[in-house]
Amino acid sequence: MPQKIVQVCLTPDLTHLYDLKDCTVVVTDIFRATSCMVTGFAHNLAKIIPVATVEECKNSQDLGYIAAAERDAQKVPGFDLDNSPFSFMDTSLNGKSIAMTTTNGTFSIAKVKDQAKSVLIGAFLNLDTLARYLSKNSENVMILCAGWKGTPSLEDSLFAGALTDTLIKEYDFKNVDDSSLMTQRLYLQAQGDLKGYLMEASHLKRLKGLGIQKDIDFCLEREKYAVVPILEENTLILTK
């Protein structure tokens, strides 16, 4: 059996370069969409319907869903939940389904969902469980970094590098393209002090300006939750 490959796509604006037909895509948006999703499923949320636009999210809200909408790192007025992982721990969400739209994370899911063989949700919070789940399957993997409005983000790139580095024994990435190599090298440089390494990152500055230091610390915790969300018919559910 030929070795599986892992590739990294640094932003959703580069997905056109990749053949996703037989590929498992791991979408990541560390600050904070996919960290929220993983946290929600770990706290017994039943389903998340990721939608690309605020309008779609409003429509879902009108249909009775709990709705979370974030733009430019802030909650959109009129919605039920913001984009903090702590909001996704609320016990009132037990067994519930929510609709969710974020600036970059849900946009990235929408960008690949019709092409990829499957779409999984990745964050530092579920990194090792996710790696074990991928190892059990035979598909090639693409890690899609949500970035910020089309540009690459350091925190998503570091997650991509960390996951690549974890998959290193079973996957080839050095003969594919350089994005996986670059993110792995960045991660190896950063791993001793992820938060310190991120201090200059543009999105961390954006978030610090909004006073959510606690979220940042939380989103960088590794393997806190043993869950792997997967997209099935446009809805995120827990893998078995």
Next chain:
Amino acid sequence: MPQKIVQVCLTPDLTHLYDLKDCTVVVTDIFRATSCMVTGFAHNLAKIIPVATVEECKNSQDLGYIAAAERDAQKVPGFDLDNSPFSFMDTSLNGKSIAMTTTNGTFSIAKVKDQAKSVLIGAFLNLDTLARYLSKNSENVMILCAGWKGTPSLEDSLFAGALTDTLIKEYDFKNVDDSSLMTQRLYLQAQGDLKGYLMEASHLKRLKGLGIQKDIDFCLEREKYAVVPILEENTLILTK
């Protein structure tokens, strides 16, 4: 006066994200287009007409130009020059004008030439002269990495990081986006042994397969030539 900024665009497929109106764009394609251009000008080439397609290059050849065409790292049959910097040292090129097309480098120039305030050519071979030239001007800078068919390349990213790191005192890059920060961090990790650091890079493997070890060593030499090529009316000439 507000501080000038330097940004890095990791591939020509992301140029739509940047406002280039008042911006000096430095195009780099280390292996080997921009290294060839810098070498040619240092050896008294008069002009280079960069063209995006092999057809345009053929048309220029038919008009009497010396023509260099490369695709997939190899010379296109029927053209006069390949894409090795050593070919650009030929004394028969003294005072001559050549037309040139390459897979990524001339494509990148074509992508930005109508939007940017000016377009300069960068390589390790002219890095410090280029940095001094930029310092004398008041424009913001974008370093455009040519990459490989739309994906980022490690060698171009390392050049972007080296130039960013050289401009650090006069330019802001930490408040802009993360690509400049990422490339600078990669460069700081790599600078002690650029070639060793690049051993796993995809394009270096592609080139090694073609037996051009000598070109690779040459293209990584820093500040060998004190020249800065600039695009004027679709033609590269030497800045004064």
